[in-house]
Amino acid sequence: MSAAMNIMIVGGGHMGSAIAFGLKRSSADMLITVVEPDATRRNDIKNAGISTLEELPSPLIADVIFLAIPPQAFLGFLENNARIGRYAGIVISVMAGIRIRELTAHLKNSQIYRTIPNLPCGVNEGMTVLITAAETTTASNIVVNQLLAKLGNLLELKDEALLDSATALVGGxxxxxxxxxxxxxxxxxxxxxxxxxxxxxxxxxxxxxxxxxxxxxxxxxxxxxxxxxxxxxxxxxxxxxxxxxxxxxxxxxxxxxxxxxxxxxxx
Ligand SMILES: NC(=O)c1ccc[n+]([C@@H]2O[C@H](COP(=O)([O-])OP(=O)(O)OC[C@H]3O[C@@H](n4cnc5c(N)ncnc54)[C@H](OP(=O)(O)O)[C@@H]3O)[C@@H](O)[C@H]2O)c1
The missing domain is CATH 1.10.3730.10 (ProC C-terminal domain-like)
Structure with a gap:
């Protein structure tokens, strides 16, 4: 994986910042930007040496985008950020409950990954379960597996129905x-x-x-x-x-x- 990989994390709350901190701890030279509307949270993240933005930038340039906003905010986010529908890179959702089918349809993208991580990702001792959309490429799969493995243990599931139990067990x-x-x-x-x-x-x-x-x-x-x-x-x-x-x-x-x-x- 390239040392200068460009990662954008949308939502700098508990989970989004844990992912940012875990990735930064594992790869100091990774380019990480957290998009977070709340100024206090942005400040905390900035103080940890991670770049922040108030809004999704235009043009949208990133190798991987994590969606770490509340599931209830997803549709509003899409309405206000239509340009994400033209983003063709890798998207990793950590949002509880939102299915691969819905993510793929709304984001108009085939390189979609649905995960449930947990907060120990912030200290690289996390547990993440992963479901991969049907049409992801081998190259994307390698990038995502290597990236998520930096946060702790990773388990790929074949059955998306298990993600709801994983949300209860792993996320919680x-x-x-x-x-x-x-x-x-x-x-x-x-x-x-x-x-x-x-x-x-x-x-x-x-x-x-x-x-x-x-x-x-x-x-x-x-x-x-x-x-x-x-x-x-x-x-x-x-x-x-x-x-x-x-x-x-x-x-x-x-x-x-x-x-x-x-x-x-x-x-
Ligand atoms: N917490 C966990 O342990 C955990 C574990 C597994 C999965 N997850 C998933 O992770 C996601 C985030 O959970 P969380 O616990 O981190 O929640 P959180 O602490 O409330 O953080 C969510 C963040 O997203 C921001 N946000 C909302 N709308 C946004 C938008 N349109 N653009 C950019 N940022 C936006 C919120 O900002 P404002 O508050 O200013 O709106 C808030 O800072 C959820 O989907 C949850 O299901 C969480």
């Missing part, structure tokens, strides 16, 4: 882990730990648990069972979680998140 995933971490922190502080000690304990718990799961490659529940000495303290907590349907509530929450992704695609 860091939120669920952070939600659980917030509950642990809340407990630690209520038990008397100061904020700094609580934070460092929880971070090490996340880090150590990930490390052992990665090393042993066993199902997560095996680790859970190993910590649960019969008649001991952890068993009490896990039994209480099970009696109160915590595990079932998590899987139900993800199903509801997936349903919202389907709903966003049916506007």
């Amino acid at each position: 995933g860091p939120a669920y882990i952070a939600y659980f971490a917030a509950a642990l922190t809340e407990y630690a502080i209520s038990a008397g730990f100061d904020k700094s000690s609580a934070t460092s304990i929880i971070l090490q718990l996340l880090h150590g648990t990930t490390a052992i799961l990665e090393q042993r490659k066993e199902p997560a529940i095996n680790l859970c069972e190993k910590v649960m000495t019969a008649g001991g303290t952890t068993e009490r907590a896990i039994d209480w979680f099970n009696q109160h349907g915590v595990r079932a509530a998590i899987t139900e929450g993800l199903k509801i998140s997936c349903a919202r992704s389907i709903e966003l695609g049916q506007r």
Whole structure:
């Protein structure tokens, strides 16, 4: 891939800026421009050494355009930026719910990729799932695979229907882990730990648990069972979680998140 690749990211919110930061960290000489209407966000991105624009430029020159605006803003964006319909380069959408068919039709372009990334892309530890439109070229596929791999792990799916589950699982995933971490922190502080000690304990718990799961490659529940000495303290907590349907509530929450992704695609 050319070192001077020209990347434009439309939408400099949480996801768009994470992509910009991750790409910049991985390839300092990549030309990255973020198009973001909000002046404060533009300023934050500029302060990180990334070029910004208030609006889509004319002429539109980029090797790859990421669309990282809210799905609800997509049709309005097309109305106000008709020139994107003449752009023949690679477009990578990260918008939840908007199908390849709709993207291809509205953008009048065949080099379309639909992805669901997540916020750890900003520190090159992301997980991205990818669906490729039917008529993309091999050259475009190579560029997109190499580019997305810079942000962390990449999984290409063949079945677009799975993207709604991926939206719940991959896009939302860091939120669920952070939600659980917030509950642990809340407990630690209520038990008397100061904020700094609580934070460092929880971070090490996340880090150590990930490390052992990665090393042993066993199902997560095996680790859970190993910590649960019969008649001991952890068993009490896990039994209480099970009696109160915590595990079932998590899987139900993800199903509801997936349903919202389907709903966003049916506007
Ligand atoms: N957050 C995640 O973890 C995550 C994960 C996977 C996928 N996604 C997808 O990523 C997209 C962005 O999500 P987000 O969480 O980053 O939302 P966000 O923080 O609200 O960011 C969206 C940004 O797009 C800007 N925007 C809106 N219309 C625009 C336009 N016409 N031209 C340029 N910029 C425009 C918004 O600016 P204003 O606020 O000024 O309108 C805002 O800064 C969504 O489609 C979402 O489904 C997000």
